[in-house]
Amino acid sequence: MSNRKFRTIDLTMVGVFVALMAIGANTTSFLIIGGVPITLQTFFSVLAGAILGSRLGAISMVVYTLVGIAGAPVFAQFTGGAAILVKPTFGFILSYILVSYLTGLIIEKGKNPTAKLFITASLVGMVVNYILGTNYMYFAYKLWAEAPDGFSYGLAWAWMLAPLPKDIILSIFAGVIAPRIYKALQKSNSSYKENIA
Known part of the structure; x- marks a missing residue:
C-alpha cells in the first residue's frame, strides 16, 4: 500500500477506525483495574493493522491520537486534550500506532497470508501493546505521576492480568475475521493500480 496517493476509500477506512477506537475506548472504560481502564482499543488497533495494512493502520492510530490530544473526547472515560500526555496510560495510546504497524507488516510480509499468519500477527500486536504500555x-x-501505595513493577503487570484473557480472545478473533476484508481491499488496490496504469 506504500508509495501511492490516498484514495477516498483509504481516507474513509482511516476515519472508520478512528471512530471504532473512540467507541472501543469507552465501551467498557467504567471498569478500572489499578490505574488501567478496561477497553476494546487493543482489539481495534490490531484489527486496523490486520485489515488496512501497516501504513494505513498506523496512520489511523496517529489520527486517533492527534484527534484526542486536540481535545475530542475519544480517550477512555470520554476524555481528551493535552493532559493525556502526562497520564501514565498514555503509553498504551502511543503503542497502538506500533501495534497496527507491526500487525500489518507481519501480514504483508507473507506471500500468501493465511489465517494462521493473521492470528499470529494479531497476537504479536497485542504483546507489543502490553509491553510498551505497561x-x-x-x-x-515512578518518575512524575503519583503512584498508589505499594506500587511496584510486579503490581503494574498484575493489573494487566485482568484484561489479558479478553485481549487474547479478541486478538485471535481479529485474526479470524480480518483475512476476507484484507483480501477484498487488496483486490481493490490491484484494480486501482490497473486503472491508472
Whole structure:
C-alpha cells in the first residue's frame, strides 16, 4: 500500500477506525483495574493493522491520537486534550500506532497470508501493546505521576492480568475475521493500480 496517493476509500477506512477506537475506548472504560481502564482499543488497533495494512493502520492510530490530544473526547472515560500526555496510560495510546504497524507488516510480509499468519500477527500486536504500555505506565508512576501505595513493577503487570484473557480472545478473533476484508481491499488496490496504469 506504500508509495501511492490516498484514495477516498483509504481516507474513509482511516476515519472508520478512528471512530471504532473512540467507541472501543469507552465501551467498557467504567471498569478500572489499578490505574488501567478496561477497553476494546487493543482489539481495534490490531484489527486496523490486520485489515488496512501497516501504513494505513498506523496512520489511523496517529489520527486517533492527534484527534484526542486536540481535545475530542475519544480517550477512555470520554476524555481528551493535552493532559493525556502526562497520564501514565498514555503509553498504551502511543503503542497502538506500533501495534497496527507491526500487525500489518507481519501480514504483508507473507506471500500468501493465511489465517494462521493473521492470528499470529494479531497476537504479536497485542504483546507489543502490553509491553510498551505497561512499561511506560510503570516509569510514569515512578518518575512524575503519583503512584498508589505499594506500587511496584510486579503490581503494574498484575493489573494487566485482568484484561489479558479478553485481549487474547479478541486478538485471535481479529485474526479470524480480518483475512476476507484484507483480501477484498487488496483486490481493490490491484484494480486501482490497473486503472491508472
